Amino acid sequence: MVLEKMDGNDSNEKDRKILAEANIFFTNLQKLFNWGRARSFWPLNYGSNCCPIEMMASGLARFDIARFGYEVFRSCPRQADLLVVAGPVTIKLRPVLERLWAQMPEPKWVVALGNCACSGGPFKDGYSIYPGADSILPVDVYIPGCPPRPEAFFYGLLELKKKVEQTDYSRYDEWKKAKKLAKKEDKEVRKRREKEEERL
Amino acid sequence: MNVIENLFTGLGAMIYDFLIWLTLPDWLAAVILLFLKWLLIILVVIVDVIILIWLERKISGYIQQRLGPNRLGPGGCFQTIADTLKLMGKEDIIPRTADKVLFVIAPAMFIIVAVMLYAVVPMGKDMMIVDFDLSMLFFISVASLGTLALFMGGWGSDNKWSLMGAMRAVAQMISYEVPLAFSLLGVVMITGSLQFSEIVAAQENIWFVFLQPIAFVTYFIAATAELNRGPFDMPEAEQELTAGPYTEYTGMRWALFFLAEYTNLVAVCLMCSAVFFGGWHGPAFLPSWAWMFIKAYFFILVFFWIKWTLPRIRMDKLMEFSWKFLVPVSLGNVLLTGVGLMLFR
Known part of the structure; x- marks a missing residue:
């Protein structure tokens, strides 16, 4: 019954109100995990x-x-x-x-x-x-x-x-990119360190 | 009163009857019932561990004149849940040079062995998963399997600290297994049985702690060492070995080790109350399973108290203490029990 009233998009304001009246609340795992992480x-x-x-x-x-x-x-x-x-x-x-x-x-x-x-x-x-x-x-x-x-x-x-x-x-793609970048950076860091060691 | 007393046994019988009523064959009903019992055990274990970790942090705080966790929920009781959520979200690192199979299996094996102990440990009157005539032997032998899991973890991690911690764990657990078994031997000599239900039934008039005080003390000390708890927590001595066999483990894998340690703690305390403190016997205003857990929790609190009061002892002193003191004393207790049985029976 609740679903019939909705537009099918749980992120919009009107739908949320309908859901809240039916005592249904949405949260995401992200928030739950962050709650744990932060504490x-x-x-x-x-x-x-x-x-x-x-x-x-x-x-x-x-x-x-x-x-x-x-x-x-x-x-x-x-x-x-x-x-x-x-x-x-x-x-x-x-x-x-x-x-x-x-x-x-x-x-x-x-x-x-x-x-x-x-x-x-x-x-x-x-x-x-x-x-x-x-x-x-x-x-x-x-x-x-x-x-x-x-x-x-x-x-x-x-x-x-x-x-x-x-x-x-949760931004997995960005994390992947960052990891690739970090690998590149690792090489640069290593090079820099080697240079520094030579200098010292 | 009878309803509460027979809450779990009666529920089991009802489910069995229901399964038979569904015209299932006998063996299938028994298997399903066994499966349900295991689910219940795992639930009990997890709830126990969540309570115990919070309790340990709280009690260690009180012992050190601190408050302990108090921000999350009443008295900080949701702290463990937050920790668990965080550990579930952590990255899972397997070192490149690690022996991957051993590294992955070790924590699972440790927790499986720990839960296996609950197959024979009595939780109340007629509340054992299986009650067979060698259940105490099963308990001792399965408990020593945990050493293997620790060694697998230590060896598989390919890390100096892990290996040293694992070696220490093996040395310590094997040497303390001997006085542990000998101290239980005294009780077995009196009852003439290795079955938990008979051992508890024999304590209806007098608890074995009064007949076997030396055995109880040696059992308690040896159990502390078996559990790797302070003051015998040499395998994971933080100041020397970072985290011992657990050094390379992250997130949930590490949490599994932790879970298993607390599971072992509860099992050993249940065993202690069953063998020395009359098990489910107690004044009738509480059901048998409540008495069992009250006694077990009392010993758990004693374990906490000891851990947070005494400093860690040195590795060689630890081994010396086992071989030069505990083993002779527990052997002497066996002799004394034999003489006593000759004289008074």
């Missing part, structure tokens, strides 16, 4: 300077990251979703960080924690430091501070949660 970031156990100390503090009794369900710090990148780049990224660290990033399964996110990871901080012009994690990784959320307080870290994670809920991860 269970498992960060990688990674850190290189003083920011990780704040990250550790956020897991302890006073701040308790577990309230949001983000407390499962995995030491293996294969089971982690979130790379929290805490601390400056040095040239020596780059291959390690790139490898960790490559080992994490999709969908995955990067959070730059602290001034050094956001922009290089006080070491911006240093001979061995990259000016920010975004020069090598696709950073999703920047959390400034030197170091940021655990509250700031939580705020950053909640911002990431909003972002994840709005993102469409």
Whole structure:
């Protein structure tokens, strides 16, 4: 009976109203999965300077990251979703960080924690430091501070949660294209790294 | 009271009668009923695991003076569902150099072995899938099959950490299998049977934990090591081995390992309450299956408590503890039981 009234297109406004009157609601799997994704970031156990100390503090009794369900710090990148780049990224660290990033399964996110990871901080012009994690990784959320307080870290994670809920991860064709591109880029990155190694 | 007591057994009989009424042959009705029972077991296992993971996160929080998950639903009880959804959506990575067949089979085998344990574990009075005279032997031998799955996973991943974790798992599980079997031997000597229903029936007047206190303690310690739970979680020691045999597993494959570990935990605790704590016997205001699960959940909570209180012990100390302490003690218990039986029977 409901179907007879409809125009046969469940995305248009009038049909939706008819459906809502009959207590039928449509959602998509995408939203359901994003709901899950946004509520269970498992960060990688990674850190290189003083920011990780704040990250550790956020897991302890006073701040308790577990309230949001983000407390499962995995030491293996294969089971982690979130790379929290805490601390400056040095040239020596780059291959390690790139490898960790490559080992994490999709969908995955990067959070730059602290001034050094956001922009290089006080070491911006240093001979061995990259000016920010975004020069090598696709950073999703920047959390400034030197170091940021655990509250700031939580705020950053909640911002990431909003972002994840709005993102469409189902675009398979684009993903395919991106993968092809990434392969090409991999070669370029390798070439660049080899050049850099030669230079050093 | 009788209705609640016979809820599941009566339902089974009704379904069987209905199938016979549909003029199905006896064997087909029995097979269909068995299939339905398995579905129920799998449902119980999955619901149990969802509750347990939430409970463990919550309890670990309370033990460390934190709150634990509390944003999703009342007390954060939907946290596990969000995690499961996320894990289902993760990319499935199989390393290029991995032994693909072993890598793929290992998690499935681990969970199959874990669910197989429920074939003999009693869940209440007359509530066993199969109740045959060697059910305890079946339990012990099938439980040790899980080691093989872990080793397959560790070997198949072609990763240093995986292999080392798998080797540790094998060493640990084989050495703790011995005191586990010996501690159960004391109970078997008293009842003279390897059948779970008879062992539980023999505890109508006195629970075996009072007759076999040493056996209970050795069983509990050995079971902790068998389950790879803290303080004996050497195979997946995070600080040294990243994630042990599970290092290369992503998404649902890893989740299957996790599911199987909790499934094993419930099975071992059900077994513990059946063998040492009177199984379904208890005051009559609750049905037998409720008593069974109340006791099992009590032991699960004790396992959580131990895991989040004690630090992990070193690998060589772990082996020493098994071979130099637990095995002699459990053997001594067998001797003591024999002497006791000679004197008092």
